[in-house]
Amino acid sequence: METLKNEKSTELSTNKRKMSGGSVITKTLKNYGIPYVAGIPGHGCWMLTDALMEDGCEIPFIQVMHEQSAVHMADGYYRASGKPMAAITSLGPGTANTIIGLGTAYADSTATLLLSGAPATHMQGHGVMQELDRYRSNDFSSVTGGVTKRHWKANRVEQLPFIMHRAFNSMLSGRPGPVHVEVPMDIQTEEVDVAFHELEKRMPIGKVRAEKFAIQKAVDLLLSAKRPVIVAGGGAITSEGTEELRLLAEAVGAAVVTTWNGKSAFPEDHHLFAGSVGQTGTTSGNAIAAGADVVLSVGCKFTDWSASSYKKGASFSFPPAKLIHIDIDPQEIGKNYPTEVGLISDAKLALKDMLALLTEEQIEEMHSKRKEYYETIKQLNEEWEKKIAPRRDSNDAPMTSQRPLKELRKVLPRDGIVVVGSGNTQGAVKQTFPVYEPRTFLTSGSYSSMGWAVPAAMGAKLAQPDKKVVCIVGDGDFMQSLPEMAVAVMHNISVVFLVQNNMGYMSIRGGQRKLTSRHIGTEFNLQNGEPYTPHFANVAKEFGLKSWRAETPDEVANALEEALNTDGPTLVEAMTARDAGGPFVPGWWDFPVPAYIEDDRQQEYAESRALEQHL
Secondary structure, eight states: OOOOSOTTOOOOOOSOEEEEHHHHHHHHHHHTTOOOEEEOOOTTTHHHHHHTTSTTOOOOEEEOSSHHHHHHHHHHHHHHHSOOOEEEEOSTHHHHTTHHHHHHHHHTTOOEEEEEEEOOTTTTTSOOTTOOOSSSTTOTHHHHGGGOSEEEEOOSGGGHHHHHHHHHHHHHSSSOOEEEEEEEHHHHHOEEEEOOOOGGGTSOSSOOOOOHHHHHHHHHHHHHOSSEEEEEOHHHHHTTOHHHHHHHHHHHTOEEEEOTTTTTSSOTTSTTEEEEOSTTSOHHHHHHHHTOSEEEEESOOOOTTTTGGGBBTTTBOTTTSEEEEEESOGGGTTSSSOOSEEEESOHHHHHHHHHHTOOHHHHHHHHHHOHHHHHHHHHHHHHHHHHHHHHHTOOOSSBOSSHHHHHHHHHSOTTOEEEEOSTHHHHHHHHHOOOOSTTSEEEOTTTOOTTOHHHHHHHHHHHOTTSOEEEEEEHHHHTTSGGGHHHHHHTTOOEEEEEEEOSBOHHHHHHHHHHHSOOOSOBOBOTTSOBOOOOHHHHHHHHTOEEEEEOSHHHHHHHHHHHHTSSSOEEEEEEBOSSSOOSOOOSOOOOOOOTTOOSHHHHHHHHHHTTBOOO
C-alpha cells in the first residue's frame, strides 16, 4: 500500500515521549499525512484544535461555518485525490451537525476521519451540558453508529496511538468509509509517555484478489457474449482501475455504461461509451445495458437509482442476461441480482487479471464479431444526441438546465473537475455534460445530500490545486451551504460556483406533479404568488467573491470564461426556467401512487412494480 506519510517526514521513532492527548492525535495526523483539518472549535474540542499549533503537530486548519460542511469538505478531498483529510468538531450539537456528512461518505464509500470531543470521563453520566445520557452515559456513539465503519471512544491517553492506527486501517482498507474517534476533554489535556505507531506497519500489504479459476470463468463468459456490457461504478475509480477497465472494454469489444459515482471512469468521447444507466440515465445507456447478454459490473452496488428500481428491461435484465460482479465488499455480490460469477476483489486487480488471460487471437476474433454491435452503440448514441440537443442548444431565456452546461464544457479544461449538487442539476450534468478523466466528476450519488456540493468542491480544490474546479448547484441546494462562501474567501479557495437559479426545488416539484398533478412546498414564492429569489450574484459580492448574474446563454458563456480565469473564488448565477425541463427520465423509479389517485397512474405503477427483479 502506498504510504500516507509526508514525503519530507522521517522514520517515526518508537521511543516514548511525554505529550498531551490532543498533541498525540495531531502529531499522528501529521505523521500519517493528513494535509488539512476542517471544523469549528468548541469547548469540547478546544485542546484538539489548540494542539494543531504545537511544534511538530502543525496542520492547516480550515474554519467552516457549519460542522456538516467540514465532513463534506473532507469527503470532496478524498474523492478528488484518493487520500483522506480530517474534520474536528466539539461535542453535542457540533458533532450532531456532522451526521449528514458522515451518512454521505458512508453511502458513497469515501474515507473520512471525524474527531470529536466528549464530556470528561469523570463527568460522564451526570448530565453535563450537551451530553446525551438518558439511555447510556455519553451515548453519542449510538448516533454515529449507523453512518460510520467504526467508532472509538478513548478512555486513556495511552490508548490514542492504538486507536488512531486502527481508525486509519478501518477507514482506508477494504471498502473505504468514514470513521469517528471520540476524545473526552480530560483525555485531550492529560499528559503521559506514549509511543507513536508507524502506519505502514499497521496496514495490510497487498489487496484482495480473486482466485484464478473465477477469473478464468469470467473471461470465458465475456468471450462467449454477443452483446457484452461493462457497468462502471464508483469502485472502478476508487481502485484506480479505470485504465484497466478501458483496456478490457477495448479487448473484448464491450460497451461501457456508468452509474452516478462511476461517471468519469471511462472517457465519454470513446466509441464504446454508451451513456449512463438508471432512472436519469440515457436512452442509449439503458437500452444497451438492458439488451446485454453478459454484464460485467465493476464496483457497482446496483442501487435502485442506477438500476431503475430493478424493473426488468428498464436498465437491466437478469435473467436472461448473465452477471459477472466484481466488488471489494462480499455483501454487495448477489444482493440485488443473481450472479454467474461473483468476484471478491479489488477492481483494478480483477480487471488486470482478466486482461492477462486474453490472447491476441481472441482479441482479434472479438473485434471481428463486434462490427454490428458497434454500429448499434453508435446509432443509439446518435438518437440520444438528437433527444438532448434541443434543451442543450436552446437559446431561450431564462435558460434550460442544460444550456449553461454546454458553455461550461467549452471553456473547462479536459481535466477540470465538476462537483455537482442534487436535484435537476445533478441529472442534467449526468446526462448532458461529458467528462473524460477519472475523478473529474464528483457527486453525492447514493445519499444525494443537499448542502454537499459547495464544501465538497472546496475540498476537491484543496486536493487538486492545479486543476480548475467548478461547483454546479441548484439554488435550493446552494442555500443550504451559502455561508461557506465566507470560507472560500477567507482561504482563497479558487472554485467557480455555478448556481442554476430556478427559484425552487424543481426536481421535487416535478415528482409531485407526476404522481399527484399538484405540488406543495417546492416553489420559492411571495405571499402573492410571485416567484421569489435572492440576487445570489450580489450576495456573493458582499461575501467578497467576484460574481455575475447571467440571464442569457451569451452572458453565461462570457461569465464562465472570465470566472475560470480569475484568481480566487467566483460565482456565476445562471437564471434557469422553472418549466424548461430538467433531466430526461429514460428509466423508472419506484414511487408508490397514493390510493386517492384513481386514474391510469395506478395501473402503470402496478405494471412496472410487477416487473421488479430484486425480490
